[in-house]
Amino acid sequence: MLELRKGIDILSHVGGINNIAEAQDLFKKSLDSENLAKLEKIKNEEALLKIANAIAICEPDEVFVNTGSSEDVDKIRKWSIETGEEEPLAVKGHTIHFDLPQDQARLVKQTFYIINDGEKTSSLAKSIARQDALEYVEKYVKGIMKGMRMLIGFYSRGPVGAQAAIPAIEISSSNYVLHSAEILYRNCYESFDAEVTRKGVFFTNLHSQGPNRPEDIPNARIFMDRSWFTTYSTFCTYAGNTLLLKKGNHRFAVDYSVYVKTAEELSEHMFITGIKGPGGRVTYFAGAAPSGCGKTTTAMAGDAFIGDDLAQMWIAEDGTVRAVNPEKGIFGIVEDVNQEGDPYLMKVLRGEGKEVIWSNVLIDENKKPYWVGCGEEIPKKGRNFQGEWYEGKTDENGKPIPPSHPNSRATLHASDIENHNTELAEDPKGVPIKVITYSGRDSDTMPPVWVARNSDEGVVIGASIVSAATATEIGVSGVRRQPWANEPFIPGPLADYMQAQFDFFNSKKIKDSDRPVMAGINYFLTHAARGGNGKGLLGEKRDVKAWLGWLELYANGDVEAIETPIGFIPKYEDLKKLFAERVPGGKEYTKELYDMQFSLYIDNIIARIRLQREAYSKESAIPQKLFEVYDKQEKELLALKEKFGSVVKPDQLA
Structure with a gap:
């Protein structure tokens, strides 16, 4: 204690x-x-x-x-x-701040x-x-x-x-x-x-x-x-x-x-956003993802954006789980932020009349900021996080220096973003959270979206996040475990934090009808890992609208799902409709792509379970519930493998 x-x-x-x-x-x-x-x-x-x-x-x-x-x-x-410490840029209210290269x-x-x-x-x-x-x-x-x-x-x-x-x-x-x-x-x-x-x-x-x-x-x-x-x-x-x-x-x-505040409050590394459903209904999500893993993009894909990074949660007297954003602004990574994937944010970053502090991006001779992945032609020279920069410049090891640092940021008022619900964000009563998501960077194992069968399995999804190291941490590399995407910020033993999660989400104070759906999200499956003919990711940034849209429908009982040992996955016809209706510009979602994304690669999943079980076995006093969930899932997965082989398609489970 x-x-x-x-x-x-x-x-x-x-x-x-x-x-x-x-x-x-x-x-x-x-x-x-x-x-x-x-x-x-x-x-x-x-x-x-x-x-x-x-x-x-x-x-x-x-x-x-x-x-x-x-x-x-x-x-x-x-x-x-x-x-x-700051320097004015061409747009009034915009400034640039450079940290030391180290x-x-x-x-x-x-x-x-x-x-x-x-x-x-x-x-x-x-x-x-x-x-x-x-x-x-x-x-x-x-x-x-x-x-x-x-x-x-x-x-x-x-x-x-x-x-x-x-x-x-x-x-x-x-x-x-x-x-x-x-x-x-x-x-x-x-x-x-x-x-x-x-x-x-x-x-x-x-x-x-x-x-x-x-x-x-x-x-x-x-x-x-x-x-x-x-x-x-x-x-x-x-x-x-x-x-x-x-x-x-x-x-x-x-x-x-x-x-x-055990079993009363949680402090999470989560976005908060509202997704519109049928009839104008708005369902509020809170979602955890390590920095650099799409958390801000997911938050801003919502129709009523509240926050992109942190959430303070509690069980209200009416039996709902409520959340507020401890922040009122955004300190967000800008790499790969562009018009296609982040139109609301780009309107602030490229518009007039808003206050923005840029950090560690490229500034051209006209005092305009640019960054990697901005979707615009980047100047051949300028000033960036390491001083004067020109295309082809290398560091002391001969490695090319990018125009902007991978962890370059923009600090801005959330209320300046068009889809930000400022009134609700400032309401001390908070918003009712109906869906909790957990995601990391996973190229070869989990599907794009799956829902826990109960609260215990939901806590275990959070405990089992893995991610490739990102530019937000100096001196860290490779693939690493990221429990609840909160791992760098959990001071006490993981056992204490995990027990608090089990206690909170199983609390009898939460009304059963308002108990949050708990889900995993994975945007990072690759063609190479799933037998595809293309290169890079199987999905696109804009697909997030479909995954969140399906979770909104599922949480409100509007769609059914296919049960698997790892949880519930969507049916193809529901996703096909959502891709056409909700993905910007409309998108054809093929059965072939669905099978690639939602087939269970059983050996990979079991390997992931065993990796987590071994790691947590080295921790003191980890709640037995975690191992019970892992054991149950592994047993069911092995039974499926014996029946269908190491790759199981959704149709075989339906």
């Missing part, structure tokens, strides 16, 4: 501010009258002590309190330009959970002893903001007042980080004290980029103190490492739901 407030609070220990009187004295010395007056409106003493100790440790020359007012946010935008993605090997003696963490995570983290903070964080301005913001991770929303403080020396926070999160300066009282907890985040030099990157660290819900980030600027409200606080939210 996670024990809160255990061990030395590093922030207060190094800062040395122990009571509110000392904090107030420091504020009077460190803040001018305008910012002191702004801070005086915050009454929560624990929050004030956190802020005071951050000032004491970092020793900034100036402190700015961001209230979220238009005047404050304009100052942050202006400062970001003046310091060179800091283009999550620094996985430099990210740690601070733990106490005997405390267990996920076997897939890195940890550091509290004393070692303390020594790092004393050596590297002390004085890190000398000559700089400290910015402080108060935010809500979710609509203010939502049951699962959690308030947080973001402290940084980076104007870019606070500018991003204003786009991505709800400033709750005015209601911060009330939100802390309502929820009972808040998160604290402390970041400084330091001198922002390549030679400092080896010393960069991202620490998450689970016991004190406090993060530390140093010597880096990539938002995935520095905008700690995002994945740093998501980790804390996972801990909070697993250990404090």
Whole structure:
């Protein structure tokens, strides 16, 4: 079990501010009258002590309190330009931010959970002893903001007042980080004290980029103190490492739901979107996929888009599973975002009058951004994530440098996207989730869509995600397991998280009629793996409309399905109709393609089950339900193989 407030609070220990009187004295010395007056409106003493100790440790020359007012946010935008953290582009409201070449993605090997003696963490995570983290903070964080301005913001991770929303403080020396926070999160300066009282907890985040030099990157660290819900980030600027409200606080939210709100709340790496069905019905989906695996594309394929990355979920009093997006903006990968697959997003990226922060893309001489897969002719030269660029330029190893980094991003307001349902996204009641999906990058094993036969099998689909490594993580390669697509963000033992999943989705508080359908999705089957004559993927980006459309119909009892050992799969005639009606431009869906996509390649599936069983067998205290599901599925698959052979077509099961 996670024990809160255990061990030395590093922030207060190094800062040395122990009571509110000392904090107030420091504020009077460190803040001018305008910012002191702004801070005086915050009454929560624990929050004030956190802020005071951050000032004491970092020793900034100036402190700015961001209230979220238009005047404050304009100052942050202006400062970001003046310091060179951002540069204006041709389109008004668009800016470009470049991270150092060594800091283009999550620094996985430099990210740690601070733990106490005997405390267990996920076997897939890195940890550091509290004393070692303390020594790092004393050596590297002390004085890190000398000559700089400290910015402080108060935010809500979710609509203010939502049951699962959690308030947080973001402290940084980076104007870019606070500018991003204003786009991505709800400033709750005015209601911060009330939100802390309502929820009972808040998160604290402390970041400084330091001198922002390549030679400092080896010393960069991202620490998450689970016991004190406090993060530390140093010597880096990539938002995935520095905008700690995002994945740093998501980790804390996972801990909070697993250990404090067991069977009541979940914190997931999921999109939220609404799909229209017959008669104008809208069915809400939440879906998990590792970064770079189509999550944003899937979210925006919806008719009522809510969020593309994170979801805070809970069981409401009416027996429905409800969800809110902790964010109000998008920090999305832009590689392969184009007019064909992402028309709503492209309208913002290429339109006028919207605010966008670009990062690590190619900028041409006219200050226009381009990126790999944009569907437009890319200039022969420009500036990108490694400096001046020209077609054919290579790195020190002779490898061609692409026009844009594979993890290049765009930060924008979700409300600027045409299919975003801003009213529902800001509703503290959340949206009712009827379908849960899990997906990864799987070239040869699972079909494009399948539905769990019960909640236990649904949890196991999530536990069994695998994915090819993507550009969102530095120092990671090959095919890897990605449990629930949340694996990098599960602080505690996987057994605890898995049990919380079983407890939540089997809860008797959920009405049976509203219990979510749980499904797997796989966009990445290849011709080569399925005996096709073509190259690359069997499907297209636009096909997502058909897969989601079928799940919408199935969840509402409008179509039947074929039962298999891995779950229910669609019937051909239903998909044929959906491809013609829902895929943009209409598409003929052949029986040959259906058989290639939905035949069960039994040896591959059994190999995948055995790989997962072996991996989880090495974990301590994994719920027995997982192995029971694997054993049942393998037994049924072997029986099918004996009857039909190693490849079983859907018609043989119907």
